[in-house]
Amino acid sequence: MRFGEEFLDELKSRLRPSEVIGRSVKLRRQGREFAGLSPFNKEKTPSFFVNDEKGFYHCFSSGKHGDIISFVQETEGLSFVEAVQRLAAEAGLAMPETDPEEAKRFQQRNTLRDWVAEAAKFYAAELTRVRGRHARQYLAGRELDEADWAAFGLGYAPSQRTGLKDHLVQLGAKKEQLIEAGLLVQPEKGGEPFDRFRDRIMFPIADIRGRITAFGARALSPDAKAKYLNSPETPLFHKGKTLYRFAEARKAAAQQKRDGLLVAEGYMDVIALAKAGFGHAVAPLGTALTEDQMALLWRVGPEPVLCFDGDAAGKRAAYRALDRALPVLEPGHTLRFAWLPDGVDPDDLIRAKGAGAMQDVLAKSQSMVDVLWEREWGLEPLDTPEQKAGLTARLRALCEQIGHKELAALYRRELFDRVAKKYANRRQSSNWRNRSRAGPSIELRKKVQKGSGSPAEQRFLVAWIIKNPSALETLDEVFAELILDDSGLNQLRNAVLDLWLNNPSIDRAAITSHLTRVKLTEQLNLLENSSGNIKLPQTDDPAKAWLQVAEELNARAGANEEHAALEARLLESLMDDDPDAYQQISASRRRQDEDQS
Numbered sequence: 093m094r095f096g097e098e099f100l101d102e103l104k105s106r107l108r109p110s111e112v113i114g115r116s117v118k119l120r121r122q123g124r125e126f127a128g129l130s131p132f133n134k135e136k137t138p139s140f141f142v143n144d145e146k147g148f149y150h151c152f153s154s155g156k157h158g159d160i161i162s163f164v165q166e167t168e169g170l171s172f173v174e175a176v177q178r179l180a181a182e183a184g185l186a187m188p189e190t191d192p193e194e195a196k197r198f199q200q201r202n203t204l205r206d207w208v209a210e211a212a213k214f215y216a217a218e219l220t221r222v223r224g225r226h227a228r229q230y231l232a233g234r235e236l237d238e239a240d241w242a243a244f245g246l247g248y249a250p251s252q253r254t255g256l257k258d259h260l261v262q263l264g265a266k267k268e269q270l271i272e273a274g275l276l277v278q279p280e281k282g283g284e285p286f287d288r289f290r291d292r293i294m295f296p297i298a299d300i301r302g303r304i305t306a307f308g309a310r311a312l313s314p315d316a317k318a319k320y321l322n323s324p325e326t327p328l329f330h331k332g333k334t335l336y337r338f339a340e341a342r343k344a345a346a347q348q349k350r351d352g353l354l355v356a357e358g359y360m361d362v363i364a365l366a367k368a369g370f371g372h373a374v375a376p377l378g379t380a381l382t383e384d385q386m387a388l389l390w391r392v393g394p395e396p397v398l399c400f401d402g403d404a405a406g407k408r409a410a411y412r413a414l415d416r417a418l419p420v421l422e423p424g425h426t427l428r429f430a431w432l433p434d435g436v437d438p439d440d441l442i443r444a445k446g447a448g449a450m451q452d453v454l455a456k457s458q459s460m461v462d463v464l465w466e467r468e469w470g471l472e473p474l475d476t477p478e479q480k481a482g483l484t485a486r487l488r489a490l491c492e493q494i495g496h497k498e499l500a501a502l503y504r505r506e507l508f509d510r511v512a513k514k515y516a517n518r519r520q521s522s523n524w525r526n527r528s529r530a531g532p533s534i535e536l537r538k539k540v541q542k543g544s545g546s547p548a549e550q551r552f553l554v555a556w557i558i559k560n561p562s563a564l565e566t567l568d569e570v571f572a573e574l575i576l577d578d579s580g581l582n583q584l585r586n587a588v589l590d591l592w593l594n595n596p597s598i599d600r601a602a603i604t605s606h607l608t609r610v611k612l613t614e615q616l617n618l619l620e621n622s623s624g625n626i627k628l629p630q631t632d633d634p635a636k637a638w639l640q641v642a643e644e645l646n647a648r649a650g651a652n653e654e655h656a657a658l659e660a661r662l663l664e665s666l667m668d669d670d671p672d673a674y675q676q677i678s679a680s681r682r683r684q685d686e687d688q689s
Contacts, residue, residue, distance in 0.1 A: 130153045211275055332385065341372045358375055395426055
């Protein structure tokens with residue numbers, strides 16, 4: 093549906109932005125404008141401003157800007173046409189003539205929505221009747237009483253094949269409409285359509301405006317083919333774009349000042365959580381979270397918490413959500429993960445131990461990077477070079493999935509820092525270093541030489557990166573892990589990495605300026621005057637040549653460390669009066685000299 097500029101201008105002229113927006117945001121006049129807390133981000137200092145004269149709002153914390161139509165779209169989840177229709181009704185302005193086909197489709201959707209709403213009334217009434225007795229018994233077993241039925245819109249679909257169909261047709265519905273709304277099933281081989289849901293507890297599913305568009309249903313018969321069943325895709329309902337009780341949870345999150353929604357697995361979990369004070373709980377509809385559902389979560393808050401069973405199946409579900417979230421991550425948009433005890437769902441936990449136990453679970457939620465790291469680090473043993481290389485390759489590939497460049501760089505730095513720390517801890521805790529027996533004296537240990545390579549090579553590698561900072565896009569981890577003996581080189585390397593982490597598009601001039609600001613000019617000048625005449629291997633890709641030199645340098649450092657470890661063990665043997673220890677130490681040092689020559 094298209095609207096002319098005259099109509100839209102008339103609509104905006106009849107409604108002041110401060111009045112429309114002021115119904116959902118508390119505004120205070122500041123000169124010619126109104127100010128309030130952002131409806132898009134959690135904040136303590138107002139950064140949201142409304143200007144009636146210019147007819148717009150602007151949110152400095154989120155960067156969102158627009159008029160009353162876009163505001164209603166953003167905050168109520170409406171399409172442009174729906175927002176215009178709502179505001180036009182509020183302004184007492186008649187809608188213009190529309191395209192006949194579009195008007196027809198719009199009316200058809202409204203009609204389907206009406207019949208779905210009537211179905212919800214029918215199911216609610218059936219729950220109170222004689223044939224709904226066993227449904228009431230089931231709900232009582234889940235500690236849900238009549239007040240809960242009403243609060244959550246629960247109902248019962250009778251076991252009769254055409255109970256709902258007969259009722260709605262009597263009210264004037266056409267069978268084709270009920271099939272399109274997902275309420276009836278048309279047999280493939282022809283014949284009369286029949287009720288889709290029979291002998292099931294019914295859970296109404298609403299759109300983001302709170303209008304019922306579909307149903308979830310739990311079977312009461314143990315012989316049912318599917319324990320849970322959802323409405324099919326319809327003109328009103330798209331499973332991957334809908335969250336159970338989203339409209340109610342969004343309001344609760346705002347009232348309780350939550351940082352985000354709480355995502356549970358199923359309907360009963362959400363209901364149990366809401367009853368226990370966690371009204372900001374929602375659930376996907378039987379599938380892993382989709383990108384559209386994540387977008388809904390992030391519209392409410394920056395850190396939704398996903399709650400999973402702590403068993404293997406729960407971990408797999410969490411990892412699917414994590415992998416799906418990586419490409420759509422942005423600054424201020426993340427996920428947290430909370431783990432329930434094995435085999436216990438929120439409903440069980442709350443009924444057994446109360447809301448406090450659930451709060452404890454949420455308080456221990458993990459960040460996304462922590463869950464990602466734990467999965468990859470624990471995926472396989474890391475005893476061989478091939479396994480270690482596999483870990484770094486997986487981490488690098490996962491970071492590359494993050495669409496936001498700066499965020500991807502931060503993830504990469506964080507994860508590779510963890511790799512380095514883990515390997516360092518492994519070396520420090522190796523058996524020969526932690527023997528309970530007395531070790532060699534400090535003087536003897538000082539005699540163990542652990543040089544890490546040519547100082548000229550180290551200076552050259554750092555100087556080359558400073559001259560070619562764009563290479564950090566692929567060489568950042570290797571540069572960060574480069575073994576440097578000189579403290580001045582370490583300072584330069586760390587300063588360059590800090591700058592690059594905050595601005596991956598840095599150039600040589602930016603580095604020089606930054607090093608001046610952090611008072612490393614003297615170290616830079618010394619480096620430039622003493623980087624030597626070392627040349628990179630001949631290749632079409634200088635970055636690969638740099639990598640080759642760096643890896644050779646680190647390899648020599650690793651070999652020296654192994655020699656040092658061997659000598660330390662031999663020195664211990666010497667202290668134990670081992671007659672062969674002296675000869676072995678001499679042989680070790682000859683091999684080290686040969687390796688370095």
